[in-house]
Amino acid sequence: MTLPDSIPFNTSVQESLHGLGPGALIEKEFGHDPDMLRTGLKQWGQGEPAPYVVGAFYFRGIRFRIDDRAYITDPEASYLVDTVAACAMRFQNEHGRPPRIAEFGTGAGTLSLSLKLGHPDFVLSGLDVDPAALEVARDNARMLNLDIDLFESDYFSGWGDRPRPDILFADPPWGSRTDLYGDERDAAYYDRMPARSAYPVEGGRIGLHLGILRHLKKLNWNCLVIMNLGVIPPQVFAELLPFFKDHSLYQPTPDIHILCGFLG
């Protein structure tokens, strides 16, 4: 398939991306009970992320369950969902069948489940190294009544005899404690997330991206790869580009990049 020239990003305000800001989320979920509201606001004031306080968050208008077993999806990951949806629809038009899409590091399942809700034809699977996070993803799939294959895997070790995906996408752990989307979610916020979810444990700021590309090369999968680079600067992620024979970089905002391409 060919890569789109541009992606129709939904760049509207934070509100519509994530649903609600932290105070409003606690108010919405706990507002009916003054004691819960007071306790919730206190926990948030002490540094607990609001979605962990109330056990839920909103992403693209959908309510997901969450607790501290899984990473709280960044609102900016909505741009990755826009990119995967645009590429997958292009694939479907060009190939006459819905694509098989796999998500590396699915966490609470938010991104894959959002895609499946919007495009019931797409065949989705989500893998994660963290079995506790996958339990949250399975809860969300049950709650939303969606059928996606969720399985434990360190990189692709758990893939088994599943058919190869047409599209592999990921928002892997990236960056360091100073690579932040903005002031609202600081390093202390990300420190509350599961150990292997926010930052690469080895290999530097793009260690997981490099790991994924090396594994895919070894497996000889020639699927379309779509990876979020967050706010990693171009001079840092330049190391990834030689892996591709054909790639595009999409920028939903000037400092966010999404890399999309076929391996060489």
Ligand SMILES: C[S@@+](CC[C@H](N)C(=O)[O-])C[C@H]1O[C@@H](n2cnc3c(N)ncnc32)[C@H](O)[C@@H]1O
């Ligand atoms: C930044 S979080 C994103 C989670 C989810 N995609 C979301 O947007 O909410 C990265 C995820 O990658 C997973 N992960 C980290 N290292 C991994 C590995 N070696 N193999 C598979 N998954 C991994 C983490 O457990 C975590 O759930």
